[in-house]
Each structure stands twice: as structure tokens, then as C-alpha cells.
Amino acid sequence: MSNPRELAVKILVHSQEGAYVNLELNRFLTSNISPVDRAFITELVYGVISYRNRLDYIISKFSNMKIKKMSKDVLNILRLGIYQIMFLDKIPVYAAVNESVEMAKKLNPGAAKFVNAILRNVLRKKDAIVYPDINKEPIRYLSVYYSFPIWMIENWIDLFGFEFTRELCKTLNKKADLCIRVNTLKISVENLEKQLIRDGIKIKSGLFMKEAFYILEHNKFTALESFKNGFFLPQDESSMLASKVLDAKPGESILDVAAAPGGKTTHIAQLMGNRGCITAWDIHPHRVKLLKDTCKRMGVNIVNAKVMDARVPNEKLYNCFDRVLIDAPCSGLGVIRRKPDIKWSKSPQDIKNLQKEQNIILQTCANYVKPGGVLLYSTCSIQPDENEFIIEKLLSEKSEFAYDDIRPFLPETLSKYIKKPFGHITLYPNIHKVNGFFISRLKKKR
Numbered sequence: 001m002s003n004p005r006e007l008a009v010k011i012l013v014h015s016q017e018g019a020y021v022n023l024e025l026n027r028f029l030t031s032n033i034s035p036v037d038r039a040f041i042t043e044l045v046y047g048v049i050s051y052r053n054r055l056d057y058i059i060s061k062f063s064n065m066k067i068k069k070m071s072k073d074v075l076n077i078l079r080l081g082i083y084q085i086m087f088l089d090k091i092p093v094y095a096a097v098n099e100s101v102e103m104a105k106k107l108n109p110g111a112a113k114f115v116n117a118i119l120r121n122v123l124r125k126k127d128a129i130v131y132p133d134i135n136k137e138p139i140r141y142l143s144v145y146y147s148f149p150i151w152m153i154e155n156w157i158d159l160f161g162f163e164f165t166r167e168l169c170k171t172l173n174k175k176a177d178l179c180i181r182v183n184t185l186k187i188s189v190e191n192l193e194k195q196l197i198r199d200g201i202k203i204k205s206g207l208f209m210k211e212a213f214y215i216l217e218h219n220k221f222t223a224l225e226s227f228k229n230g231f232f233l234p235q236d237e238s239s240m241l242a243s244k245v246l247d248a249k250p251g252e253s254i255l256d257v258a259a260a261p262g263g264k265t266t267h268i269a270q271l272m273g274n275r276g277c278i279t280a281w282d283i284h285p286h287r288v289k290l291l292k293d294t295c296k297r298m299g300v301n302i303v304n305a306k307v308m309d310a311r312v313p314n315e316k317l318y319n320c321f322d323r324v325l326i327d328a329p330c331s332g333l334g335v336i337r338r339k340p341d342i343k344w345s346k347s348p349q350d351i352k353n354l355q356k357e358q359n360i361i362l363q364t365c366a367n368y369v370k371p372g373g374v375l376l377y378s379t380c381s382i383q384p385d386e387n388e389f390i391i392e393k394l395l396s397e398k399s400e401f402a403y404d405d406i407r408p409f410l411p412e413t414l415s416k417y418i419k420k421p422f423g424h425i426t427l428y429p430n431i432h433k434v435n436g437f438f439i440s441r442l443k444k445k446r
Contacts, residue, residue, distance in 0.1 A: 004037045005080060005099050008044040009107070012076040021045060021341045035220065047087060048079045050173050050340040053147035055079045058086070058129060062121045065114075074111045077103050081119045085126060093123055138162060142169060151348055152333075159384065164430070171430040172336040177204075177214040178221065179434075180232040181240055181263070184211060185270050185299050187231045195226050207433060208411045209240045211270075230297040235263040238334075238427045238437035242327065242378040243267040245409045245441050250275040252322040257310040257365050260287035262294035264327060269300040279321070281308035311360045318367045323374040326365055328358045330379035330386050334436020337429060351385055358390045366398055366444075375401065375442040380435055382426055387438040391424065395442075404443035 002010075011024045025045065029038050048055065056067055059078050067075060077100050084096035097119045104112040132140040142153045142162075146169035156165040182189045189211055196203050196213070201224075206212025213232075221227055221234070243264050248254050250273045259265045259280035269278055280303050282288045288305050295303045308314075310326070331351050332342045362377060369375050379386050395401055403423025407415055410425070414432075418425050424440035 003099070003103070004033075004041050005044065006103055006106075007033075008041050008048075008080060009073060009076045009103060011041070011045050012048055012079070013072045015045075015049065015341060016072055016076070021049060022339065038220070043088075044080055044083065046175070046340055048076070048083050049344070051083060051087070051147045052079065052344065053144055053149075055082050055086075055147075057131070057144045058082055058122060059118065061129060062118050062125075063114075071108060071111070073107045074104065074115065077107070077111075077115055078118055081115070082122055085119070085123055097123060142166060146170065146173060148172075148343055152343070155348075155383075167430040168428065173340075174337060176337045176435075177216055178234060179206070179236050180213050180215060180221075181209075181235040181267060182211040182213065182232055183230055183266070183270060183298050185274055186229065187226075192226060192231050195231070196224075199224060199226070206237055208414065209237050209244075212237050212240060228297075230299055233263060233266065233294070233298060235267065236335075236338075236435040236437075238380070238432075238434040239263055239378075240267060241410065241427070242325070242376065242437070242439050243271060245406050245439050246323055246325055246374065246376045247409050248272050248276070248323050252276045253320065254278045255317075255321040255324045255365070255368055256280045256327075257308075257324065257361065258282060258327050258329065259305065260284070260291040262291040262298075264325060265291065265303055266294060266298045266300045268325070269295075269302055270298075272302070274300060274302055276302055278303045280305045281310055283307065283309050310365055311357070313364050313367065315367075319370050321368050321373060322370055323376065324365055324369050326362055326375070326377045328361055328377065328379050328386075328390075330354055330358070330381040331383060332380050334380045334382045334427075334429070334438075336436075338435065351383060355385055355390065358386060359393060362390060362394050363397070366394060366401065366442075369444045371400075371444055372446040373444050374404065375444065377438075377440045377442070379438045381438060382428060382436040387426065387440070388424065391440050391442070400445045401442045402445070404441045406439065406441045409441075 007028050011028055014024050015021045025042060059067060081096050081100035084091045085093055100119055101112055101116045104115040131145050134141040139153050143150050148169055156168060182192045202216040203213045226232060246268060248268050248271055254268060256265050256278060260282040265278060265280045280291060282291060285307050288307050291305045331346050331354060336342050366375055377391060403421045405422045407418055407422055427434055427437045429436050
């Protein structure tokens with residue numbers, strides 16, 4: 001078996017070359033790796049990605065060689081070593097340095113002395129590192145210290161102000177507990193709680209949803225019999241709230257236009273008591289298969305899953321569905337604490353491109369709502385460009401739609417965050433302690 005730190009460096013190098021981090025972790029973290037090493041590798045990879053800007057800033061303070069000229073393996077060995085020195089109190093600093101040097105000897109022998117010198121210097125002088133001045137260069141300070149792209153910091157300060165942005169960055173850098181949804185089609189909330197406790201799983205109750213639990217310590221939850229039996233599904237509470245606001249009733253006809261991997265789809269079926277019909281689309285065949293597998297494991301049998309492009313109009317389906325859910329493709333900036341590589345993979349141009357796609361999907365799929373029916377639009381983004389602005393454009397062009405009050409469908413604790421005309425809410429990780437998420441409910445006139 002490879003050394004855990006070596007595996008972490010391999011994954012980081014691959015991610016730097018454009019690979020998806022979560023897929024690389026799944027590929028490398030095979031069954032022959034112990035739960036302890038699995039957790040350690042995951043911590044190292046996500047930690048380095050989360051604090052990449054700050055780690056590179058520190059490297060630049062101690063190295064005469066420009067970061068752009070360093071090989072990928074040497075750069076990531078340094079990032080890994082400094083991350084352990086700066087952030088992991090449980091790791092002996094000598095181990096972080098020595099293991100890094102040994103990796104350099106193996107992967108790039110000529111760089112071993114360079115790695116050793118940099119890391120030992122950082123170790124000696126870590127408490128004396130000077131970061132950009134928060135008063136003179138507030139944007140650069142946040143970008144370096146909390147490790148976010150400059151454009152993102154500038155945008156958030158414009159939208160939310162400095163202090164809100166700082167708290168948002170702090171929160172997005174914290175590891176999020178795994179949230180699960182109890183599948184009440186198969187087991188009660190109380191009985192799953194008892195089973196998880198018997199299995200030695202530490203849990204706490206959800207913040208807003210009675211069918212939500214947070215698993216506080218876990219290695220591989222998919223190995224649990226309760227997961228295999230379809231008693232629960234990983235899903236953030238913010239996503240569960242979208243299904244609540246849709247408020248689908250037993251016997252109704254529902255369209256979920258971007259359904260895979262099936263979290264909201266199966267939750268809607270659960271809330272409908274598995275009675276009615278849900279048409280679920282996704283553009284990718286492999287994701288439709290994943291959706292079908294999820295439905296089967298969860299005991300949901302009212303879903304008709306199809307490969308379909310939600311951007312392409314189907315006039316035969318106009319005015320056919322009681323409720324339509326559009327969980328639109330988005331930047332994902334609300335889920336950075338779960339997917340920190342999103343920081344570095346998105347750009348302002350990406351958001352502009354996504355806006356075009358979101359507009360097309362919303363304009364197209366609004367046609368499928370019956371008169372008197374409900375249209376729900378959601379994203380895992382906190383950007384108004386992808387949220388309120390998209391809805392306002394639809395309302396300006398389709399007079400048959402209007403905001404519908406979402407307060408009756410949400411916990412009272414969230415009511416104060418819903419502004420007039422009470423048709424949408426944005427959830428923020430630093431305020432609501434869930435994934436960043438936008439939910440809007442519209443009603444079609446009869």
C-alpha cells in the first residue's frame with residue numbers, strides 16, 4: 001500500500017491537472033486502505049485545497065524560486081508539509097517535515113534539500129509570518145489568509161460587506177458534518193436513531209428538519225447496513241427544505257427536471273407517501289442509472305427516470321404537471337465547505353455562462369406547469385446573478401407566474417430571513433449552518 005501522504009500528493013497533482021477531487025479520492029481510496037488512513041488522506045487533500053492561497057503565500061515568503069517554476073509534485077509536497085505544520089496539531093512537526101523530505105527523495109530526488117530547507121524555515125518562523133495588512137489591503141488579506149480567489153472576495157464584499165464576507169470565508173473553510181435524511185418509507189426517525197447509536201455512530205438532530213441527522217464521526221457510511229437497506233441518504237438540510245417548499249401531495253404529477261443523483265426526487269416521493277407520479281430527467285445516461293439505483297435502494301417506485309435535456313422544449317408536456325422542480329445547474333459556491341475545489345474551478349465567466357443556461361431551463365420548463373400549479377427553482381449558489389435575477393427575468397416575461405408565499409412551508413426560525421414578497425429565501429453557511437442554497441416558489445395563475 002502507498003504511503004498516505006504520497007497518495008495525497010498524487011491526488012493533489014491530478015486535481016491540479018484538472019481531475020475532480022471527489023472522483024480521485026474514490027479512485028485512490030480503495031478497500032485495502034484502513035479507515036484511519038482514508039480519513040487522514042481526505043483531511044490532507046481537502047485541507048491543502050481549502051488553504052491553497054495561504055500555503056502558496058507562505059511558500060513564496062521562504063523560497064527564492066517562483067511557484068510557477070516549481071514542478072507539480074514538489075509544489076504539492078511543500079503545500080502538504082506546510083498544511084500539517086500550520087493546521088494539524090495532532091501531527092508531530094518532525095513527522096511532517098521528514099515524511100515530506102522522504103517523498104521528495106522518491107518523487108524528485110534533486111529537490112529533497114530544497115524541500116527540507118523550506119519546511120524547516122517555516123517551522124522555525126511560522127509565528128512571525130506577516131500577512132497582507134487587513135486595513136490597507138482588506139481584499140488581498142481575505143484572499144490570502146482565508147484562501148479565496150480575488151474576484152470572489154471582491155464580489156462578496158460588494159454584495160454582503162466586509163465582515164459578512166470574512167465570516168462566510170471562515171465558515172466555508174470549516175469541515176461540514178455529514179448530514180443524512182431518514183427514509184421514513186422504510187424506517188421511523190426514532191428507530192434509525194437507535195440503530196445508528198447501536199452501530200456506534202455519533203449523531204445529532206437536524207437544525208430544521210425532523211428527518212435529518214448529522215453524523216459527527218464517520219469513515220465509510222456506505223458500509224453500514226442501514227445505508228445498504230435504504231434507511232437513509234446523505235443530503236444537506238438546505239436541499240431537504242427545497243422539497244418541503246415544493247409541498248407535493250400524494251397522487252399528484254411531479255416533474256423534476258435535473259434529478260440525479262436523486263436526493264430531492266426520493267425525498268419528494270417520501271413526502272408524497274410513495275403515491276402519485278414523479279417524472280425525473282437528467283441529461284446524462286450514467287446519472288439516470290444512478291438515479292434509478294437510488295430509487296430502488298430507497299424503496300421508491302413512483303419515479304419514471306428518463307434521459308432528457310431540460311433545455312429542449314417538449315410541447316406535448318405543456319400544462320401537464322401539478323408541480324415542477326428545477327434544481328438548476330449552478331456555480332456551487334454555496335457548497336464550498338463540502339467541495340473546496342470549487343473555489344479554484346469557477347470564474348466570473350462561468351457564472352455568466354451558467355446564467356444563460358439557467359434562463360433557458362427556467363423559461364422552457366415553466367411551460368410544463370398546469371394552471372394553478374407550482375414552479376420551484378433552486379440552486380446551491382448564494383449568487384443573486386444565479387438566483388433572484390433569474391426569477392425576476394422569468395416574472396417579467398411570463399405574466400402568468402407570480403411569487404407564492406413560502407413561509408407556511410418553512411420552520412418559523414427561518415421566517416425572519418424571508419423578505420417581501422416572501423417568495424424566496426437564500427440560506428448562508430455562516431448564518432444558517434447549512435449549505436448555501438436558494439429556494440424560490442412561484443404559482444401559475446389559473
